[in-house]
Amino acid sequence: MATSKPSIPKGTRDFGPLQSARRSYIIEIIKKNFGKYGFNQIETPAMEQLSVLTGKYGDEGDQLLFKILNSGDYLKKTSVEDYTKGSPHMLNQISEKGLRYDLTVPFARFVVQNQHDITFPFKRFQIQPVWRADRPQKGRYREFYQCDADIVGSDSLWNEAELTLLIHDVYRELKYDGFVLKINHRELLNELARYVGLAGQEMPFCITIDKLDKIGSDKVQDELLALGANDTKLRSVIDLFEQSADNTTKIELFKKLIGENKGTTELLAYFDYLTRTGTKNLKIDLDLSLARGLTYYTGIIFEVKATDVQIGSITGGGRYDNLTGVFGLEGISGVGISFGLDRIYDVLEEKNLFPESLTKSADVLIAHFDQECFLHGIGLLNQLRSAGIRAEIFPDAAKIKKQFNYADKNAIPYVLVVGTEEIDKKEYTFKNMRDGNQEMLSIESVVARLESKI
Amino acid sequence: MATSKPSIPKGTRDFGPLQSARRSYIIEIIKKNFGKYGFNQIETPAMEQLSVLTGKYGDEGDQLLFKILNSGDYLKKTSVEDYTKGSPHMLNQISEKGLRYDLTVPFARFVVQNQHDITFPFKRFQIQPVWRADRPQKGRYREFYQCDADIVGSDSLWNEAELTLLIHDVYRELKYDGFVLKINHRELLNELARYVGLAGQEMPFCITIDKLDKIGSDKVQDELLALGANDTKLRSVIDLFEQSADNTTKIELFKKLIGENKGTTELLAYFDYLTRTGTKNLKIDLDLSLARGLTYYTGIIFEVKATDVQIGSITGGGRYDNLTGVFGLEGISGVGISFGLDRIYDVLEEKNLFPESLTKSADVLIAHFDQECFLHGIGLLNQLRSAGIRAEIFPDAAKIKKQFNYADKNAIPYVLVVGTEEIDKKEYTFKNMRDGNQEMLSIESVVARLESKI
Numbered sequence: 027m028a029t030s031k032p033s034i035p036k037g038t039r040d041f042g043p044l045q046s047a048r049r050s051y052i053i054e055i056i057k058k059n060f061g062k063y064g065f066n067q068i069e070t071p072a073m074e075q076l077s078v079l080t081g082k083y084g085d086e087g088d089q090l091l092f093k094i095l096n097s098g099d100y101l102k103k104t105s106v107e108d109y110t111k112g113s114p115h116m117l118n119q120i121s122e123k124g125l126r127y128d129l130t131v132p133f134a135r136f137v138v139q140n141q142h143d144i145t146f147p148f149k150r151f152q153i154q155p156v157w158r159a160d161r162p163q164k165g166r167y168r169e170f171y172q173c174d175a176d177i178v179g180s181d182s183l184w185n186e187a188e189l190t191l192l193i194h195d196v197y198r199e200l201k202y203d204g205f206v207l208k209i210n211h212r213e214l215l216n217e218l219a220r221y222v223g224l225a226g227q228e229m230p231f232c233i234t235i236d237k238l239d240k241i242g243s244d245k246v247q248d249e250l251l252a253l254g255a256n257d258t259k260l261r262s263v264i265d266l267f268e269q270s271a272d273n274t275t276k277i278e279l280f281k282k283l284i285g286e287n288k289g290t291t292e293l294l295a296y297f298d299y300l301t302r303t304g305t306k307n308l309k310i311d312l313d314l315s316l317a318r319g320l321t322y323y324t325g326i327i328f329e330v331k332a333t334d335v336q337i338g339s340i341t342g343g344g345r346y347d348n349l350t351g352v353f354g355l356e357g358i359s360g361v362g363i364s365f366g367l368d369r370i371y372d373v374l375e376e377k378n379l380f381p382e383s384l385t386k387s388a389d390v391l392i393a394h395f396d397q398e399c400f401l402h403g404i405g406l407l408n409q410l411r412s413a414g415i416r417a418e419i420f421p422d423a424a425k426i427k428k429q430f431n432y433a434d435k436n437a438i439p440y441v442l443v444v445g446t447e448e449i450d451k452k453e454y455t456f457k458n459m460r461d462g463n464q465e466m467l468s469i470e471s472v473v474a475r476l477e478s479k480i
Numbered sequence: 481m482a483t484s485k486p487s488i489p490k491g492t493r494d495f496g497p498l499q500s501a502r503r504s505y506i507i508e509i510i511k512k513n514f515g516k517y518g519f520n521q522i523e524t525p526a527m528e529q530l531s532v533l534t535g536k537y538g539d540e541g542d543q544l545l546f547k548i549l550n551s552g553d554y555l556k557k558t559s560v561e562d563y564t565k566g567s568p569h570m571l572n573q574i575s576e577k578g579l580r581y582d583l584t585v586p587f588a589r590f591v592v593q594n595q596h597d598i599t600f601p602f603k604r605f606q607i608q609p610v611w612r613a614d615r616p617q618k619g620r621y622r623e624f625y626q627c628d629a630d631i632v633g634s635d636s637l638w639n640e641a642e643l644t645l646l647i648h649d650v651y652r653e654l655k656y657d658g659f660v661l662k663i664n665h666r667e668l669l670n671e672l673a674r675y676v677g678l679a680g681q682e683m684p685f686c687i688t689i690d691k692l693d694k695i696g697s698d699k700v701q702d703e704l705l706a707l708g709a710n711d712t713k714l715r716s717v718i719d720l721f722e723q724s725a726d727n728t729t730k731i732e733l734f735k736k737l738i739g740e741n742k743g744t745t746e747l748l749a750y751f752d753y754l755t756r757t758g759t760k761n762l763k764i765d766l767d768l769s770l771a772r773g774l775t776y777y778t779g780i781i782f783e784v785k786a787t788d789v790q791i792g793s794i795t796g797g798g799r800y801d802n803l804t805g806v807f808g809l810e811g812i813s814g815v816g817i818s819f820g821l822d823r824i825y826d827v828l829e830e831k832n833l834f835p836e837s838l839t840k841s842a843d844v845l846i847a848h849f850d851q852e853c854f855l856h857g858i859g860l861l862n863q864l865r866s867a868g869i870r871a872e873i874f875p876d877a878a879k880i881k882k883q884f885n886y887a888d889k890n891a892i893p894y895v896l897v898v899g900t901e902e903i904d905k906k907e908y909t910f911k912n913m914r915d916g917n918q919e920m921l922s923i924e925s926v927v928a929r930l931e932s933k934i
Binding site for chain 1: 485486487488489492493494495496497499500501503504515516517518519520521522523524525526527528529531532543544546547548549551552553554555556560563564566567570571574575576577579589590592593594597599601603604609611613622623631634635636638639642753756757758759807808839841842854855858859861862870872873875876877885886889890
């Protein structure tokens with residue numbers, strides 16, 4: 027009976043063997059480096075109470091939360107009046123839980139709930155999927171992974187320096203060096219806003235500046251003028267943004283225009299820490315126009331961009347003053363970064379940086395002509411595995427061609443063929459799947475050959 | 481302002497650093513062994529279409545699916561008439577998606593959707609959370625992980641043998657040897673059902689037999705008699721179940737009572753394969769009363785039980801004939817196993833088998849008295865890290881006691897204290913946190929000391 031092919035919800039994805047192996051490759055490198063820098067993993071449930079999630083991501087965010095219908099007779103406590111009041115009203119009565127929208131709010135909730143058991147500074151990482159009912163489009167999914175590391179309960183700028191080193195280590199290990207780490211300080215932007223006459227409108231100023239890349243300098247100026255910025259002063263600020271100079275010179279130029287402040291002091295201390303670590307070849311670019319849209323940042327902010335691939339930011343983060351205030355716990359400040367798994371995947375794919383043979387299921391496949399050869403093959407398999415070689419035997423009676431095809435599709439580089447003659451001679455056909463070469467070898471020679479390759 | 485403490489939905493859990501590290505430890509070992517036996521990972525979305533999930537787990541299962549409310553004005557297409565018809569009726573109109581209930585149905589859906597790209601036999605593993613709106617109780621959660629490996633598109637009993645070896649390798653690597661792998665064959669149970677006069681009622685027979693452990697032999701006999709079983713013959717079957725003998729003798733006893741069949745032949749072939757691998761110390765116990773509740777098994781079935789911990793099965797699986805028939809693709813048979821992460825966790829915890837220091841965030845913490853010492857410490861940190869030592873420096877100005885406490889809570893085994901005097905002498909206090917011993921050492925000696933410990 028023909029039924030219609032099943033499908034998956036729009037905006038979600040299946041990951042087959044190759045994609046899964048590549049995703050694991052990235053995640054393992056990020057995870058290893060999180061561990062190396064002293065972060066410990068936590069995990070939170072996919073579902074959170076809607077009371078925890080709602081109101082944390084703005085009105086638009088609330089719309090984008092996936093809500094879970096209460097179990098059982100979910101309409102039980104509702105009336106026709108509730109129904110006629112419409113969807114938003116009835117929501118509270120039929121749904122109490124939603125899917126995690128990011129990892130920050132669950133982390134804040136975790137810190138508040140476990141505040142008496144946590145030793146501060148608390149360095150945690152979390153690598154889990156999040157869900158957003160966004161309109162799906164290229165590169166935007168309804169289920170995607172975030173890879174976050176945060177240090178909370180510490181004001182030290184050393185944490186910013188450590189996160190900077192961590193970012194470099196991750197991309198070094200991923201063998202990607204086409205990135206630049208843009209940094210800025212929120213206080214610098216605030217000072218610039220006040221300088222152009224937008225005191226009290228620091229946040230709209232930041233949000234507009236954040237669009238420089240997208241809409242260009244002219245339109246940004248127009249928007250800021252509309253907000254009430256001083257034309258001449260705005261020009262000097264845009265000039266400042268467009269200066270190309272080394273990081274220290276940029277800070278000097280800023281000071282010349284505006285003077286010293288908390289931002290310049292902290293940036294200088296941050297650069298000093300990095301210098302003292304003696305780390306070479308840091309790819310840091312102080313970008314005075316870097317704003318990052320999120321409202322909760324208060325200090326140094328980070329953004330990693332790919333310079334050689336058309337894609338947005340691949341890692342971002344910054345310092346915030348008040349992680350847990352919304353849950354009634356004041357004074358928990360911290361700094362964190364988030365790696366974007368999907369975009370990093372796209373960059374590595376475009377730059378051809380994934381290692382080959384990530385999906386190689388074995389080093390060698392044993393192929394066979396009949397049941398007798400198969401049984402003999404089990405003995406050979408055992409010898410190979412005892413020598414630490416990843417070996418498989420084709421499980422079914424099948425044509426040799428099918429067995430070779432299996433090796434090919436599973437990226438198995440060698441096939442050992444067992445035939446009746448081979449059993450008698452105790453020498454087997456050993457085929458290199460890449461170049462097609464084959465030779466007759468004893469099992470001991472096969473082991474030696476494969477050991478030298480692994 | 482005091483607000484009420486936030487909470488998580490009932491039946492779900494947060495995992496802190498220790499639990500997360502322990503879960504990762506188990507998952508990594510399972511994952512590594514899946515890879516060693518040639519399984520490739522796939523991942524499927526948390527959300528599936530309700531049309532994919534519904535009707536696959538029985539009526540009770542349908543009730544236990546978490547349903548996701550459609551986005552936006554979810555009531556738009558409904559009327560008051562729909563509302564008054566009640567929850568089950570309205571469900572179809574306000575929800576199209578549900579959370580994954582297990583990994584088998586999504587896998588079947590994946591195979592059908594990708595049937596033209598898959599090379600059979602297809603060996604896949606999948607390690608992801610699943611969700612069930614079950615009543616939460618001790619050991620039963622609404623979100624939990626399954627770790628599944630399946631081979632589909634192969635009838636060979638060699639696959640059963642490989643899964644047997646894989647199970648042994650996983651528990652060996654977890655250092656747990658208190659388990660026994662119980663096996664049986666569904667055909668044996670079917671034959672026994674027919675022998676006692678329950679032809680056509682093989683499935684109820686299996687389901688009743690499955691309760692032997694829980695309700696005992698007397699009650700099982702009562703239930704089977706009520707189904708219409710022959711009293712005398714039933715007694716011989718129960719006698720057979722209670723025989724303690726080696727696996728081959730049990731097969732002989734079965735044959736004596738019932739005769740040969742597909743089940744006995746396959747079991748003998750399976751044991752023969754295992755013997756030919758030369759693997760020693762297999763912990764396999766043919767249990768003729770092992771039934772496993774699930775209806776879709778058709779061949780050899782597996783169940784791993786802990787013999788020294790009060791807990792149900794910790795791994796289970798078996799062969800099935802028709803994975804994808806519900807989605808219109810016939811003839812895809814296979815065999816699979818599933819490791820239960822939560823129960824394995826409980827066993828390892830009870831038997832004290834988790835390695836220590838899984839959460840050790842660093843090998844050494846650098847503590848300091850003031851900013852000058854901190855800056856000096858950064859240089860030392862760099863020397864330690866260059867030597868491959870996992871080192872951290874306490875980021876804030878804080879009392880030494882607080883810094884020691886941080887090392888203690890984060891399982892950091894050594895602390896290097898930097899004071900003004902130490903900077904002058906270039907010798908630092910090096911404290912062993914376990915025994916409390918401390919000595920004055922140069923940074924080179926500290927490196928040498930730590931290198932010898934790692």
